[in-house]
Amino acid sequence: SADLGFVNNSDKGTVINASLFLRGFASDGDNPLEAGVGLRAGYVDGDKPKQKGYPVAVGAFFRYALPQMDRMSVRGDAWIAPDVLSMGDLDKYQDLSLRVQYALLREADIFVGARYLNTEFSNGSEALIDNGLNVGFNIRF
Numbered sequence: 001s002a003d004l005g006f007v008n009n010s011d012k013g014t015v016i017n018a019s020l021f022l023r024g025f026a027s028d029g030d031n032p033l034e035a036g037v038g039l040r041a042g043y044v045d046g047d048k049p050k051q052k053g054y055p056v057a058v059g060a061f062f063r064y065a066l067p068q069m070d071r072m073s074v075r076g077d078a079w080i081a082p083d084v085l086s087m088g089d090l091d092k093y094q095d096l097s098l099r100v101q102y103a104l105l106r107e108a109d110i111f112v113g114a115r116y117l118n119t120e121f122s123n124g125s126e127a128l129i130d131n132g133l134n135v136g137f138n139i140r141f
Helices: none
Strands: 002-009 013-025 033-046 052-066 069-081 086-088 090-105 108-121 126-139
Touching (some): 002 126, 013 126
Antiparallel strands (some): 069 090, 090 108, 108 126
């Protein structure tokens, strides 16, 4: 599977990314746990000088549909690019999220969640692009 992402914080910067991952079921039964692992490549542009870079993050996600409420699910994602997987001015990339989703359609969800998207740079600065609650939608093709 694949996804594309775009995050813009007018005070901190912009992140654009593309992810490729393998997904499958990590458990058996009527309500299996879905999980995936993969890579994410991106571009980070902080609002200060020398805050541009390219992360190649490794990551994973899980999704669990709630019993008796199969349209509701909980999803968590973690993407990390340490110094060795960061290029340009970028030293570290972290994108962590946890959310509750509701499936409007088979391939479309709305969600409420929390996200922590932080970047650190070789000059000692950092840009906390996102940190807090968010609402959104997800469409799968």
